[in-house]
Amino acid sequence: MPPASDTVASPFRGFTLREWQQHYRSAPDSLRTTLSLVLGSLSETDNAWIYLATAEQLEAQIIRLETLRAQAEGSLSALPLFGVPFAVKDNMDIAGWPTTAACPAFAYTAEADATVIANLKAKGAVVIGKTNLDQFATGLVGTRSPYGAVRNTFNPDYVSGGSSSGSASVLARGLVAFSLGTDTAGSGRVPAGFNNVVGLKPTKGWLSNTGVVPACRLNDAVSIFTLTVGDAQTVAHAAGGYDAADAYSRKNPHTAPVAFPAQPRIAIPDRVEFFGDDLAQAAFSEATDRLRHHGVTLETIDFTPFRELAEQLYYGAWxxxxxxxxxxxFEESPEVMDPVVRGIVANGLNYSACDAWRAEYLRAELSRKINLALEGFDALVVPTSPTIRTQEEMVQEPVLYNSQFGIYTNFTNLADLSALALPSSLRADGLPAGITLLAPAWHDDALAIFGRQWQRSLNLPLGATGLAMKPEEFMTPAPASAASVRVAVVGAHLTGMPLNFQLTRRNAVRVEQTTTAATYKLYALANTKPPKPGLVRAESGSAIIVELWDIPLARFGEFVAEIPAPLGIGSLELADGRIVKGFICEPWAIPEATEITAFGGWRNYIQSLNSSPVKS
Structure with a gap:
């Protein structure tokens, strides 16, 4: 690693995943040169870093990655993160590297990679360094570290947010393509809001905590910082998955919707607190106006249970x-800890086992109220933080202002919600403002699909890079979700038709209207209630209008079970060559059916019946 004075600006500053993929496609043999340039551009005097990879540690990763590429016979399709540099909060293990949790006396050399790190390396990503944090991930401020307070990337007089301060800082400046944080009370969202980046707080248990120093094991979640929502979604799917070694890891039940409907219904608190920060209030008002402009229906809900649950995390037995x-x-050497962190940890000694059980009962009751309140909504929108503070203000009131930052984040993991922090605007003072969307567990992809649309609607720089989001990023399609089945419906299940409820009650989401390949015939079946069509493949057919719906994987079997003969589900070819699941008809029903191919679709046929003159 060259000394700080020898560092040079990286030509890869602010690269998104798409740009990294383009780079290696155009320069497939540049892996070693590229990553050496990235590492050489980083400064050891930058206190957002606690540890940077040595030349030997970088080379070891490169050799392993070249082996993976050779095994793939040069194809990078199995290595979507090939050669992509990323940063890791220093409470996660990397084999052979020190882990400090921002407490030098706690430091140890890890024997193995944390599961999320191993998963990302298996997809081709390369760890470039470990980042600063509020000690033991205790704080939302970014100032509680012996390695120094991490400064806000837009104005160094202000805090960066924490506890994942370093990860947000290096990502916002474009030094890496993505970074990992952890989020117990908002540590993956508040720094995102304060630094104008995306912060994905996934459903608890999706990303393994094996190899992560715990803060609160019941509520910890590995989080992801990126410049674009699409990148966050890609990284989450690469890093996530069930891990039997983590007692709190969970398998996705695949029952949640994978997208919002065309006109989302989003809840908003009935009373939004900004602690006198008029610029934060104005920014949130602007964001809600923008949501309404884009067809979102906002409805207020009672925020009392959310607020009460948020208070439990630091002012109760938790x-x-x-x-x-x-x-x-803490028991043997409390003097080596940050004084504020030590004081918070010491408060835990004031509670009994009975207090802990009472706290759990209250958590469960408030969590139930919260999830019931969100029924019928696609998400809840809140300010990521109600305000921001200067470094000096934080010295004066380290606990009070930290608590203020968490009023819209602390309840999230206690209530088992997923969350996505999004940039929303730059305030009049030049500081970023952000919103957070929250939804029940496993709604992560639905949040991300909407978040992609939201980010496209803004004209904001990426993080603190000053770079604009390139038009190609807008055109990158959302990945097909493995958590759903895409089904083409052709008749009574179309939007507004009698059986459409069989889709919507199973959290299915309409994707688009399109047509089949020009190789199908459409028939009106005899003696069906409600009336249904039959779609049959034919050599001399036509293109037939269909709607594509994404049905949660676990609900697909229920849906198919309700389909009566002569209909069934098979594979349909669309006009653009895609193959999807869709309605097909058994041949025995065709002789008694009426061919209606010329109408081009079931809806046109039904409208023709309704517009026909009544016979006397």
Missing amino acids: VAERTVAVGEI
Whole structure:
């Protein structure tokens, strides 16, 4: 690693995943040169970093990656993150690297990669360094570290947010393509809001916590910072998956919708607090106006249970979980800890086992109220933080202002919600403002699809890079979700038709209207209630209008079970060559049916019946 004075600006600053993929396609043999340039551009005096890879550690990763490419016979399709540099919050293990959790006395050399790191390396990503944090991930401020307070990337007088301060900072400046944080009370969202980047807080248990220093094991989640929502979604799917070694890892039940409907219904708190920050209030008002402009229906809900649950995390028995997590170092050497962190951890000793059970009962009750309140909504929108503070203000009120930052984040993991922090605007003082969308567990992809649309509607720079989002990013389609089945419907299940409820009650989402290949005939079947068509493949057919719907994978079997003979589900070819699941008809029903291919679709046929003159 060259000394700080020898660092040069990286030509890859602010690259998105798409740009990294383009780079390696055009220069497939540049892996070693490229990553050496990236590492050489980083400064050891930048306190957003706690540890940078040595030349030897980088070379070891490159050799392994070249082996993976050789095994793939040069194809990078199995390595979507090939050669992409990323940063890791220093409470996650990387084999052979130190882990400090921002407490030098706690430091140890990890024996193995954390599961999320191993998953990302298997997809081709390369760890370039480990980042600063509020000690033991305790704080939303970014100032509680012996390695120094990480400064806001837009104005160094202000805080960066925490606890994942370093990860947000290096990402916002475009030094890496993505970074990992952790989020217990908002640590993956508040820094995103303060630095104008995307912060994905996934459903608890989707990304493994094996190899992650715990803050509160019941509520910890590995989080992701990126410059674009699409990149966050890609990284999450690469990093996530069930891990039997993590007692709190979960398998996705595949029952949640994978997208919002065309006209989303989003909840908003009935009373939004900004602690006197008029610029934050104006920014949130602007964001809600923009949501309405884009067809979102906003409806207020009682925010009381959310607020009460948020207060429990630091002002109730839940703080004792942090005491347990810190463990021996607090018991044996408390003087080596940050004073504010030590004080918070010490409060856990004030609670009994009985207090802990009462806290859990209250959590469950409030969580139930929250999830019931969100029924019928696609998401809840809140300010990512109600305000921002200067470094000096944080010195004066380290606990109070930290608590203020968390009023829209602290309840999320306690209530088992997924969350996506999004940039929304730059305030009049030049600081970023952001919104966060929250939804029940496993709605991560639905949040991301909407977040992609939201980000496209803005004219904001990417993080603090000053770079604009390139038009090609707008045109990159959302990935097909493995958590759903795309089904083409042709008749009574179309929007507004009698059986459409069989889709919507199973959280299916309409994707688009299109047509089949010109190789199908359409028939009106005899003696069906409600009336139904039959679609049959034919050599001399026509293109027939269909709607594509994404049905959650676990609900697909229920849907198919309701389909009566002579209909069934098979594979349909669309006009653009895609193959999807769709309605087909058994041949035995065709002789008694009426051919209606000339209408081009079922809806046109039904309209023709309704417009026919009544016979006397």
